[in-house]
Amino acid sequence: MLIKFLKLGLLASASFWLAQAQALMIQRWQTPQGAQVIFVESHEIPMLDVTVDFPAGSSYDPADKAGLAHLTQGMLDQGAGGLTDTEIAHRMADVGALLGGRFERDRAGVTLRTLSSARERQVAVDVMTRVLQAPTFAESIVVREKQRVLAALREAEAQPGDVAEKALYRAMYGKHPYAHPEPGEAASVTPLKAQDLRAFHRSHYTASSAVVAVMGDISRSEAEALALQLTAQLPKGEVIAPLPLPQLTPASDTRIVFPSAQSHVLIGGVGVARDDPDFFALYVGNYVLGGGGFDSRLLKEIRDMRGYAYSAYSYFLPMAVPGPFMLGLQTKNAQTDDALKLARETLRQFVAEGPSEEELTQAKSNLTGGFPLRIDSNKKILEYLSLIGFYKLPMDYLDTWVAKVNAVDVAAVKQAFARRVHPEQMATVVVGAAASAKP
Amino acid sequence: MLIKTSAALLLWLISAAVYAAGIVDTTLPNGLRVIVKEDHRAPVMVSQVWYRAGSIDEFNGTTGVAHVLEHMMFKGTKEVPPGEFSKRIAAAGGRENAFTSRDHTAYFQQMQKEKLELSMQLEADRMANLIIDDASFAKEIQVVMEERRMRTDDNPQAVLYERMMAVAYQDHPYRRPIIGWMNDLEQMTGQDARDWYKRWYAPNNATLVVAGDVKADAVLALARKYFGPLTPHPLPVRKSQDEPPQIGIKRLNVKAPAKLPYLTMAYHAPVLRDWQKDWVPYALQVLAGVLAGNDSARLQKSLVKEQQIAVNADAGYDAIARGPGMFMLDATPAQGKNVAQLEKALRSEIEQIKNKGVSEAELNRVKSQIIAADIFQRDSLFYQAMQLGEYVTAGLPPEALEGRVAKLRAVTPAQVQEVAQKYLVDDALTVAVLDPQPLESKPTRPAVPGVRHAN
Numbered sequence: 001m002l003i004k005f006l007k008l009g010l011l012a013s014a015s016f017w018l019a020q021a022q023a024l025m026i027q028r029w030q031t032p033q034g035a036q037v038i039f040v041e042s043h044e045i046p047m048l049d050v051t052v053d054f055p056a057g058s059s060y061d062p063a064d065k066a067g068l069a070h071l072t073q074g075m076l077d078q079g080a081g082g083l084t085d086t087e088i089a090h091r092m093a094d095v096g097a098l099l100g101g102r103f104e105r106d107r108a109g110v111t112l113r114t115l116s117s118a119r120e121r122q123v124a125v126d127v128m129t130r131v132l133q134a135p136t137f138a139e140s141i142v143v144r145e146k147q148r149v150l151a152a153l154r155e156a157e158a159q160p161g162d163v164a165e166k167a168l169y170r171a172m173y174g175k176h177p178y179a180h181p182e183p184g185e186a187a188s189v190t191p192l193k194a195q196d197l198r199a200f201h202r203s204h205y206t207a208s209s210a211v212v213a214v215m216g217d218i219s220r221s222e223a224e225a226l227a228l229q230l231t232a233q234l235p236k237g238e239v240i241a242p243l244p245l246p247q248l249t250p251a252s253d254t255r256i257v258f259p260s261a262q263s264h265v266l267i268g269g270v271g272v273a274r275d276d277p278d279f280f281a282l283y284v285g286n287y288v289l290g291g292g293g294f295d296s297r298l299l300k301e302i303r304d305m306r307g308y309a310y311s312a313y314s315y316f317l318p319m320a321v322p323g324p325f326m327l328g329l330q331t332k333n334a335q336t337d338d339a340l341k342l343a344r345e346t347l348r349q350f351v352a353e354g355p356s357e358e359e360l361t362q363a364k365s366n367l368t369g370g371f372p373l374r375i376d377s378n379k380k381i382l383e384y385l386s387l388i389g390f391y392k393l394p395m396d397y398l399d400t401w402v403a404k405v406n407a408v409d410v411a412a413v414k415q416a417f418a419r420r421v422h423p424e425q426m427a428t429v430v431v432g433a434a435a436s437a438k439p
Numbered sequence: 440m441l442i443k444t445s446a447a448l449l450l451w452l453i454s455a456a457v458y459a460a461g462i463v464d465t466t467l468p469n470g471l472r473v474i475v476k477e478d479h480r481a482p483v484m485v486s487q488v489w490y491r492a493g494s495i496d497e498f499n500g501t502t503g504v505a506h507v508l509e510h511m512m513f514k515g516t517k518e519v520p521p522g523e524f525s526k527r528i529a530a531a532g533g534r535e536n537a538f539t540s541r542d543h544t545a546y547f548q549q550m551q552k553e554k555l556e557l558s559m560q561l562e563a564d565r566m567a568n569l570i571i572d573d574a575s576f577a578k579e580i581q582v583v584m585e586e587r588r589m590r591t592d593d594n595p596q597a598v599l600y601e602r603m604m605a606v607a608y609q610d611h612p613y614r615r616p617i618i619g620w621m622n623d624l625e626q627m628t629g630q631d632a633r634d635w636y637k638r639w640y641a642p643n644n645a646t647l648v649v650a651g652d653v654k655a656d657a658v659l660a661l662a663r664k665y666f667g668p669l670t671p672h673p674l675p676v677r678k679s680q681d682e683p684p685q686i687g688i689k690r691l692n693v694k695a696p697a698k699l700p701y702l703t704m705a706y707h708a709p710v711l712r713d714w715q716k717d718w719v720p721y722a723l724q725v726l727a728g729v730l731a732g733n734d735s736a737r738l739q740k741s742l743v744k745e746q747q748i749a750v751n752a753d754a755g756y757d758a759i760a761r762g763p764g765m766f767m768l769d770a771t772p773a774q775g776k777n778v779a780q781l782e783k784a785l786r787s788e789i790e791q792i793k794n795k796g797v798s799e800a801e802l803n804r805v806k807s808q809i810i811a812a813d814i815f816q817r818d819s820l821f822y823q824a825m826q827l828g829e830y831v832t833a834g835l836p837p838e839a840l841e842g843r844v845a846k847l848r849a850v851t852p853a854q855v856q857e858v859a860q861k862y863l864v865d866d867a868l869t870v871a872v873l874d875p876q877p878l879e880s881k882p883t884r885p886a887v888p889g890v891r892h893a894n
Contacts, residue, residue: 044480045814045817045818046814047814047815047818077734085734085744086734086735086740086744088734089733089734089735089739089740090735090804092733092735093733093735093736093804093805093807093808094803094804094807095807095811096807096808096809096810096811096812097811098733098811098815113815114811115811115814120811144744144747147747147750147773147774148743148750148751148773150774151699151750151771151773151774152750154698154699155698155699155771157698157878158595158696158697158698158699158875158878159593159594160593258878259696259878260588260592260593260696261588261592261593262585262588262589262592262593292529293525293529294513294522294525294526294529295525295526295529303582304522304578305578306578307577307578307579307580307581307582307585308581308585309582309585310582310583310585310586310589311589330585330588330589331585332584332585332588362526362529362530365529365530365531365532366529366530366532366533367532368532369530369531369532369533369550369551369554370532370533370534370550370551371532372481372482372483372532372551373483373532373534373549373550373551375481376480376481376483376820377481377818377819377820378818379818379819
């Protein structure tokens with residue numbers, strides 16, 4: 001990082017970090033084509049990080065083409081702008097640059113990390129531009145990459161954790177676009193054709209929906225030119241319809257027999273969206289329930305006190321529309337039902353009673369005291385820039401983060417959990433050899 | 440490169456520390472080594488305590504004890520009751536954890552820079568005053584067994600790797616899994632953990648690495664204050680247990696519930712001992728970069744993209760270790776291809792390098808990546824500290840880390856070809872194949888052969 005900040009060592013720590021956050025000096029603008037750009041200038045390391053994201057994650061898959069968004073994103077760098085897949089890989093490697101991707105239910109995009117020196121940067125950004133704007137989608141390469149996706153899908157069927165997560169999303173989201181796995185299903189991936197990918201790219205990788213995050217060793221004017229180069233020739237495209245709101249699904253209990261030593265237990269329900277006013281109360285409260293490691297009730301009850309599991313956790317995954325709230329653990333088959341009962345009881349009690357004052361104080365002091373660790377590298381700052389841009393979070397999101405955590409009190413946590421978490425309506429999934437047992 | 444200036448010499452006289460390339464490296468009178476790397480980009484620091492005690496130091500019957508002790512280190516002392524260690528670090532905004540490897544066990548805290556003292560105070564306390572009671576051990580060993588089930592027993596590729604190592608090494612302790620065999624965990628006692636702690640946890644078997652927005656002198660002063668009073672004790676003689684040379688190819692077949700076959704090919708290889716004179720480990724690192732690492736490398740390009748015989752193919756080599764090294768290839772066959780075809784294709788890539796070598800352009804490509812990666816890694820404080828800890832624990836000086844890039848850049852095409860010819864040979868090879876078993880039918884035996892269920 002970062003812009004140097006004033007030495008304010010005498011101030012209390014919270015405001016001290018506040019000063020630090022403000023010193024990030026996030027700059028934001030729009031290109032003439034409507035792409036959003038969000039930028040932090042930092043010259044301490046001669047390198048540059050860039051992400052370009054689109055609302056083109058798996059929730060934008062057409063109903064009968066689950067996996068299309070994922071395959072499209074994966075194919076971007078497999079031939080583009082007159083370069084073959086190998087030429088793209090060689091050009092990037094020749095300048096030591098790393099071209100990567102991001103794929104989630106909401107977001108899909110391309111990431112770049114390169115040296116900031118002119119020669120290296122120009123080569124890397126030129127390739128990234130072609131990859132974003134002019135992917136070839138050659139039919140023979142589509143066939144090859146499809147086979148690799150199908151192999152990964154088969155491989156996931158052998159992982160009890162993956163099997164459980166897939167079943168839980170189905171149970172939580174029913175027919176909502178968040179329900180299906182990010183890479184799709186074998187049955188819907190198999191028939192995908194190059195023309196499907198081209199159409200998806202044309203409609204979803206558009207200039208007006210692009211979010212460009214830039215962090216590192218370039219000037220504002222260079223960043224402006226960079227953002228323009230990356231996005232100006234993107235497809236025009238129509239405005240994409242926003243995702244529908246998920247409906248609350250009734251409670252369910254899914255048991256999947258699996259030849260594993262442990263049973264994977266997941267409990268989940270629809271949680272909150274990124275812009276939910278309850279977000280901070282839920283986030284801080286969840287530290288006490290299952291997000292705060294050894295400070296959390298779930299890990300204390302399930303691991304520390306009883307030795308049932310190596311990991312036990314809960315989290316909210318806020319998304320464009322309400323994302324999931326999930327609890328998870330893995331335990332040997334014979335004690336699965338005991339562990340599940342304990343997890344449910346811990347949740348029920350937390351929602352009913354909220355955290356104690358002492359627990360909440362501990363949560364807040366960890367989160368606020370740990371804030372500097374959230375922005376201590378270019379990579380971490382870049383992730384925040386992308387998040388702020390994509391989810392249209394306020395520009396002062398990082399500046400006010402500590403204050404918002406500090407403002408949460410016991411009553412706020414209790415009320416927010418009561419509004420957002422409904423233990424009696426949640427989905428349970430157990431994958432393992434104990435799965436045939438009744439709850 | 441390390442340049443000792445007269446100013447540095449003067450500082451050395453004053454504080455008994457070596458200042459080089461922004462790194463301070465000194466040893467307290469009780470044997471604790473202290474390494475500080477200042478990095479003032481952000482107002483944070485990472486503090487790591489590395490013990491030269493890993494699974495390499497274990498004996499049959501108590502495999503996994505190094506890692507079990509790592510878990511027990513969070514269980515309290517006279518001054519810091521059970522649960523308090525993590526609670527105090529968390530209250531100060533810290534993130535903490537620990538990791539055990541074949542060569543070491545390390546504990547770390549990432550915190551605001553002002554909290555370094557707390558971290559040192561707590562680490563020094565548990566270096567000398569840990570209490571391991573049988574009741575808390577009995578619970579924690581269950582947690583460790585769950586960890587083993589999760590990471591190894593229910594992961595077919597991890598099972599393959601574990602069994603492969605046990606075959607590739609006949610005698611050397613690297614044949615034993617870090618997490619320990621399940622049967623050893625089942626029979627482990629609190630006394631085993633206490634013995635281990637008593638044997639290896641001492642200032643003269645540890646290195647403190649601090650990186651971040653700190654002043655080296657202040658770090659050293661704190662280290663003296665908290666770790667300085669701890670008493671060293673004689674460490675047991677470590678026998679090298681050299682692996683007898685392999686005298687012929689080894690093959691094993693591992694059956695586990697899985698969907699896809701998987702193949703590994705592991706060759707014995709040397710590691711870095713004399714960082715200035717050795718060149719083979721650097722050439723092996725470059726060879727691994729020629730073969731794999733990204734889409735521009737040979738295995739990916741040839742096996743995955745052109746021949747489409749594999750869906751994934753990788754190669755890896757770690758030059759930094761206390762024990763012997765290994766050059767490993769691993770791959771997953773594409774639909775309709777089998778592991779025999781895959782092995783043949785991997786071997787043909789190796790033969791090509793042995794017979795025709797690598798081009799200058801290819802080598803330059805790998806070197807560009809190494810140079811860039813060296814810049815990129817400055818973005819992670821944790822990784823920088825981690826590398827220092829690994830080098831020092833493996834017996835290499837921090838200068839070896841500084842000099843690494845220059846050494847890698849000096850590798851020639853002829854050297855890459857030579858190490859391929861010398862080390863990627865059948866007599867030193869272990870081939871392991873994952874033979875997928877159906878997931879659908881309920882097994883009549885435990886999911887993983889040889890793993891007993893504790894219930």
